[in-house]
Amino acid sequence: xxxxxxxxxxxHKLLVIPGPIEVADExxxxxxxxxxSHVSPDFIPVFGDCVxxxxxxxxxxxxxxxxxxxxxxxGWDQVAANLVEQxxxxxxxxxxxxxxxxxxxxxxYGAKVTQLKAPIGRAVALSELEKELKSGKxxxxxxxxxxxxxxxxxxxxxxxxxxxxxxxxxxxxxVDAVCSVASEEILFDDWDLDVVLSAxxxxxxxxxxxxxxxxxxRAIDVFKSRKSPPSSYYxxxxxxxxxxxxxxxxxxxxxxxxxxxxxYAYHAALKLIVRGEKTLEERFKxxxxxxxxxxxxxxRLGLKQLPETDDEAANGMTxxxxxxxxxxxxxxxRLGKRDVVVAGGLHAAIKDKxxxxxxxxxxxxxxxxxxxxTIVRALEEALKEARTKSA
Amino acid sequence: xxxxxxxxxxxHKLLVIPGPIEVADExxxxxxxxxxSHVSPDFIPVFGDCVxxxxxxxxxxxxxxxxxxxxxxxGWDQVAANLVEQxxxxxxxxxxxxxxxxxxxxxxYGAKVTQLKAPIGRAVALSELEKELKSGKxxxxxxxxxxxxxxxxxxxxxxxxxxxxxxxxxxxxxVDAVCSVASEEILFDDWDLDVVLSAxxxxxxxxxxxxxxxxxxRAIDVFKSRKSPPSSYYxxxxxxxxxxxxxxxxxxxxxxxxxxxxxYAYHAALKLIVRGEKTLEERFKxxxxxxxxxxxxxxRLGLKQLPETDDEAANGMTxxxxxxxxxxxxxxxRLGKRDVVVAGGLHAAIKDKxxxxxxxxxxxxxxxxxxxxTIVRALEEALKEARTKSA
Numbered sequence: 001x002x003x004x005x006x007x008x009x010x011x012h013k014l015l016v017i018p019g020p021i022e023v024a025d026e027x028x029x030x031x032x033x034x035x036x037s038h039v040s041p042d043f044i045p046v047f048g049d050c051v052x053x054x055x056x057x058x059x060x061x062x063x064x065x066x067x068x069x070x071x072x073x074x075g076w077d078q079v080a081a082n083l084v085e086q087x088x089x090x091x092x093x094x095x096x097x098x099x100x101x102x103x104x105x106x107x108x109y110g111a112k113v114t115q116l117k118a119p120i121g122r123a124v125a126l127s128e129l130e131k132e133l134k135s136g137k138x139x140x141x142x143x144x145x146x147x148x149x150x151x152x153x154x155x156x157x158x159x160x161x162x163x164x165x166x167x168x169x170x171x172x173x174x175v176d177a178v179c180s181v182a183s184e185e186i187l188f189d190d191w192d193l194d195v196v197l198s199a200x201x202x203x204x205x206x207x208x209x210x211x212x213x214x215x216x217x218r219a220i221d222v223f224k225s226r227k228s229p230p231s232s233y234y235x236x237x238x239x240x241x242x243x244x245x246x247x248x249x250x251x252x253x254x255x256x257x258x259x260x261x262x263x264y265a266y267h268a269a270l271k272l273i274v275r276g277e278k279t280l281e282e283r284f285k286x287x288x289x290x291x292x293x294x295x296x297x298x299x300r301l302g303l304k305q306l307p308e309t310d311d312e313a314a315n316g317m318t319x320x321x322x323x324x325x326x327x328x329x330x331x332x333x334r335l336g337k338r339d340v341v342v343a344g345g346l347h348a349a350i351k352d353k354x355x356x357x358x359x360x361x362x363x364x365x366x367x368x369x370x371x372x373x374t375i376v377r378a379l380e381e382a383l384k385e386a387r388t389k390s391a
Numbered sequence: 392x393x394x395x396x397x398x399x400x401x402x403h404k405l406l407v408i409p410g411p412i413e414v415a416d417e418x419x420x421x422x423x424x425x426x427x428s429h430v431s432p433d434f435i436p437v438f439g440d441c442v443x444x445x446x447x448x449x450x451x452x453x454x455x456x457x458x459x460x461x462x463x464x465x466g467w468d469q470v471a472a473n474l475v476e477q478x479x480x481x482x483x484x485x486x487x488x489x490x491x492x493x494x495x496x497x498x499x500y501g502a503k504v505t506q507l508k509a510p511i512g513r514a515v516a517l518s519e520l521e522k523e524l525k526s527g528k529x530x531x532x533x534x535x536x537x538x539x540x541x542x543x544x545x546x547x548x549x550x551x552x553x554x555x556x557x558x559x560x561x562x563x564x565x566v567d568a569v570c571s572v573a574s575e576e577i578l579f580d581d582w583d584l585d586v587v588l589s590a591x592x593x594x595x596x597x598x599x600x601x602x603x604x605x606x607x608x609r610a611i612d613v614f615k616s617r618k619s620p621p622s623s624y625y626x627x628x629x630x631x632x633x634x635x636x637x638x639x640x641x642x643x644x645x646x647x648x649x650x651x652x653x654x655y656a657y658h659a660a661l662k663l664i665v666r667g668e669k670t671l672e673e674r675f676k677x678x679x680x681x682x683x684x685x686x687x688x689x690x691r692l693g694l695k696q697l698p699e700t701d702d703e704a705a706n707g708m709t710x711x712x713x714x715x716x717x718x719x720x721x722x723x724x725r726l727g728k729r730d731v732v733v734a735g736g737l738h739a740a741i742k743d744k745x746x747x748x749x750x751x752x753x754x755x756x757x758x759x760x761x762x763x764x765t766i767v768r769a770l771e772e773a774l775k776e777a778r779t780k781s782a
Contacts, residue, residue: 001399010392012425020651023426031652032423034403035414035598037732069600070625071460073647077625105624201648207426209460209600209650232623233496234461234468254737256464257592259600260411261422262653341428346645 004029013336016375017343018149018179018317018358019202023269024366030268031207031261038260039252046267047247047258053270057181057204057280058196058214060188066213066240067266069259072178072199074211074235076105079141079174079195081232082223086110088140091132091171093124095155096148097347098176109231111140120349121308123155126163133167141172141194146180150346152319152356153307154184158191165192172219178202181212182273183316183360185284194219200262203287203316205361206269209262276365283365284315290364290372291315294357297376301383306354316360321353326386328352334382340375395420404727407766408734409540409570409708409749410593414660415757421659422598422652429651430643437658438638438649444661448572448595448671449587449605451579457604457631458657460650463569463590465602465626467496470532470565470586472623473614477501479531482523482562484515486546487539488738489567500622502531511740512699514546517554524558531613532563532585537571541737543710543747544698545575549582556583563610569593572603573664574707574751576675585610591653594678594707596752597660600653667756674756675706681755681763682706685748688767692774697745707751712744717777719743725773731766 007029015022036043047067054065068074084090087110092103094117103113116132118124124144133139142164144155161173172194177186182203186196194216201208215223215237223230223237230236239255246253274280295305295313298320306319322331328344332355335342343358345351357379363371398420406413427434438458445456459465475481478501483494485508494504507523509515515535524530533555535546552564563585568577573594577587585607592599606614606628614621614628621627630646637644665671686696686704689711697710713722719735723746726733734749736742748770754762 001401002393002397003401006393007398007423008392009423009425010394012427015426015428017428020426020429020648028423028425028652031598032398032400032419034400034419035406035411035592036403037406037408037734038411038599039734040732069460069462070465071647071650074461074625077623080624108620108622108624108627199648201426201651207422207650207652208429208648209653229499231499232468232625233471233499234465234623235625236499256462257411257590257599259462259598259653260592261419261598262600262650341431343428343430 013339013341014371014374015341016358016363016371017341018356020208021202021205021358021361022363022371023205023207024272024362027206027265027268031265033261033264036260038258039254043260044247044250044252047263048250050263050267050270051244051248053274054212054214056274057270058186058188059190060214063188063214063216064220064241064244066215066237066244067263068211068240069209069256070211071208072197072211075178075197075213076102077232077235078211078213078237079197080106080109080111081230081235082237083172083219084109084111084140085226085228087112089114089137091116091139091142093129093142093144093155093160094118095123095145095151095153097150098145098148102143102145102176120347121151121153121306123153123312126159129160129163130167133164139168139171141174143174143176146175146177147184147314147316149179149317151306152314152317154312154314157186157193161191161193172222179314179316182283183287184314188214200266203360204266204269205272206266207262209259210266278365286364287315287360290359291318293372294318294359294375297379301380316358318357318359319354320357322355325390328355330386330390331355331382334385335378338378338381340378404730404732405762405765406732407749407754407762408732409747411599412593412596412749412752413754413762414596414598415663415753417663418597418656418659422656424652424655427651429649430645434651435638435641435643438654439641441654441658441661442635442639444665445603445605447665448661449577449579450581451605454579454605454607455611455632455635457606457628457635458654459602459631460600460647461602462599463588463602466569466588466604467493468623468626469602469604469628470588471497471500471502472621472626473628474563474610475500475502475531476617476619478503480505480528482507482530482533484520484533484535484546484551485509486514486536486542486544488541489536489539493534493536493567511738512542512544512697514544514703517550520551520554521558524555530559530562532565534565534567537566537568538575538705538707540570540708542697543705543708545703545705548577548584552582552584563613570705570707573674574678575705579605591657594751595657595660596663597657598653600650601657669756677755678706678751681750682709684763685709685750685766688770692771707749709748709750710745711748713746716781719746721777721781722746722773725776726769729769729772731769
């Protein structure tokens with residue numbers, strides 16, 4: 001048999017896209033756990049621990065995690081099908097591609113959506129939000145993309161929530177944190193959030209396939225007092241709430257088979273994050289330092305960031321315009337040749353004009369890997385080569 | 392680094408519940424693949440191969456597979472949200488717990504459901520189906536649970552489809568094959584099916600977390616001519632069809648991040664099934680033989696099967712009533728002590744009166760493991776001990 005200490009993943013190109021990210025050996029090993037019954041006494045506490053540790057990552061004592069087999073996108077369905085009823089108003093703060101998708105999802109389930117759209121590279125101004133909330137329209141939810149993976153723009157979830165609480169205290173604040181949980185600080189209880197939705201494959205350093213959503217008790221109360229039943233079956237909290245409660249209480253309940261191996265992997269990843277050598281606070285600091293290092297190197301190399309201001313730039317990823325005269329074809333293959341995998345553009349309006357680098361999880365927390373230096377060096381070399389070639 | 396040949400999973404209790412089932416070392420190893428971009432040139436053909444090999448397992452040339460992060464349950468949402476519109480009629484053939492759940496799902500999305508309910512231990516009679524189809528009500532879909540995991544009852548999907556085609560040719564036939572794909576023969580094209588929905592963790596021998604659905608071109612046409620948009624976002628074929636087509640064509644497209652590692656695992660499992668030493672036909676024969684072996688041993692031991700007739704008993708699992716005077720507490724822990732994990736009852740009406748044994752995948756195909764003998768021996772010993780104790 002192969003033991004945890006023995007297992008080492010194969011050498012491979014450094015994966016520094018904004019998710020999936022590099023996954024630690026012990027997390028991959030856990031994903032290869034022998035097959036287990038989803039109701040076995042060995043598995044139940046592992047699932048329960050995942051629920052509890054998810055709370056710790058978000059600094060919440062009382063909010064309710066939902067861990068469901070699915071991609072991050074399923075979190076939108078959970079919000080749209082459980083918290084909004086037919087014809088109710090939703091306000092979407094748009095800072096990139098994912099604002100449009102979230103709107104699409106909300107409308108699928110009957111929400112009336114208003115969008116506040118920031119210019120590319122900016123987050124929605126608090127003053128715009130304030131004006132809209134004072135317009136007289138009653139919003140059931142406000143959604144914000146904490147880090148929009150398409151632009152690398154970081155929205156100020158704390159201040160946004162404060163504005164909502166001041167002007168429209170009953171409106172639920174929903175944070176799409178797919179690309180920010182565990183790479184950006186999120187103080188769920190202190191900020192008074194209602195929903196944080198995420199996925200396993202970014203800051204949480206687990207393979208993709210787990211929709212991770214945390215709901216405040218206020219959100220759960222709103223859900224429980226719905227007039228109509230939830231408008232999704234698979235994403236229904238009516239189905240999942242008893243399951244999450246059962247596993248946390250140390251018993252099993254069945255709605256749909258949980259992704260057992262992935263739960264073992266998530267458990268291993270959470271242990272590294274909340275029980276590891278470094279505190280959560282230290283981890284956030286390391287993400288900031290890695291981000292600064294990449295962004296300063298980019299600046300030195302003459303690359304312009306997509307986010308227009310430093311305080312609206314994510315700490316877990318960097319989006320950079322290609323320099324004048326160079327394209328994706330000049331840069332990305334040259335990074336690939338140096339075994340560094342980054343991502344192209346995603347925002348439709350500027351898709352071919354920029355690229356994205358992820359710096360989350362083990363790549364920034366485990367300094368011995370030297371991943372951030374590898375990124376910077378590869379970027380320097382690739383740019384130099386591309387400029388020589390095109391000169 | 393750990394190689395595929397080196398990797399051996401840890402010793403563990405033999406998992407013979409009706410899913411998740413035992414997973415082969417090479418499949419678990421693939422689940423521990425280094426993290427990869429979902430749009431990388433290395434991953435795209437792996438996804439494409441999974442689409443193609445899924446067709447082979449079902450003997451179809453032209454049907455359209457959907458491989459989506461989620462549990463088997465998500466397949467019901469796909470059917471309900473893409474193939475049925477508000478107020479349309481659905482006929483659910485009920486042979487156990489999962490008929491009720493499928494009905495619940497269909498109603499969530501607005502279908503009007505009629506249920507034909509077989510007595511416990513039986514499949515719905517073809518004559519009942521024929522009578523209902525001739526009643527004059529126009530059904531958009533008929534659903535059948537091929538093997539109901541709660542009862543072990545096998546429905547005759549081939550004959551059911553023939554009846555539907557004869558009386559109501561436009562009605563789509565939807566087969567819930569979560570507990571039958573790769574353990575029961577399914578001839579998609581020959582039988583003229585419309586939807587087969589399944590999951591990764593049963594006959595397909597992969598960890599749970601992948602919703603696997605295959606739709607006929609007739610079903611796709613019905614979907615494309617919907618009057619209203621699909622009523623789910625995450626389960627929308629409008630979103631997923633271009634993605635499946637792209638990966639199969641060798642390019643990538645993005646809607647939601649696929650479960651990359653699980654796709655590698657599914658690929659490894661499919662290779663064993665359709666490119667392994669044994670043909671698909673041989674595999675089905677081995678499932679029948681193992682089933683016969685377990686069922687005969689049970690009979691010899693005085694255990695009554697839940698399915699009332701042999702031709703309505705699944706080949707991938709066996710559901711057995713506890714003998715007079717003995718309960719789950721007498722049998723299941725004694726099997727556990729012998730490192731054999733079986734499942735308790737699930738059908739609400741008789742939950743405490745029976746138990747279930749799975750015999751699918753490597754446990755029956757790889758004879759060297761001796762799993763079926765292990766099951767039979769443990770059952771004999773556990774029963775003997777329990778009877779001595781209670782005597």
